[in-house]
Amino acid sequence: MRILALTDLHSRSVKPLLGLEGIDLVLVLGDITTGASLAETKERINPLRDSYPALYAIGGNWDRPESTQWLADEEISMDGRVVRFADIVLFGVGGSTPTPFNTPNEFPEEEFGKRLADCPEPQEDERLVLCSHNPPYGGCYLLATGAYAPAYCENTPEGYGECYGGCYGGCDKVLSGQHVGSKNLRDFIEERKPHLVLCGHIHEGRGKDMIGETVVVNPGTAPRHYALIEIAESISIDLH
């Protein structure tokens, strides 16, 4: 299964992303526009739907309620919804924890648990892919305590491909070097160990990392950046 994952378009054109070879599924991880109208959201999503076999999406904190409602009406929303596609199970959390910009789709950090409540346990032959606009806190070298944990880099479980640990230092790092991701989301990942977490929101946090056994990817701002993900025996990530 080959996935094109993209995020944080912020109303830019999707044209450079159309017609890529061999894509089975497109996952859009939010901030499709910067608070623009539903028409502008459709202008970004529909060409991708026309170009590829399947697409699912979540809204970001900048996407307006009418846009996220449209994703739901079109049955392409993953927000709070379980979607089974071939041998992967998708579950999404749209929006973000509070930002300084008072954007249309924010919720308190403490609410993350509630938003993740319906995230399913995958069947034995399924891979769970959690799509959250908001990244989890820290990377593989940061335990919840903030301690360096090189063991995470050395203990990549079989079937997960190379270990990305420590190379990027978290998908939630802002320019000042601070980690701003969600600790509740991180706790959930450490406990439930989804196979893959796709996120966005922190534009400068582009990268791939691991939290425990979970591969975490922030593809960076589209269309300039995106991730091609191959899910087979192992999960491999190609950042563009």
Ligand SMILES: [Zn+2]
């Ligand atoms: Zn954004």
Ligand SMILES: [Zn+2]
């Ligand atoms: Zn965002």
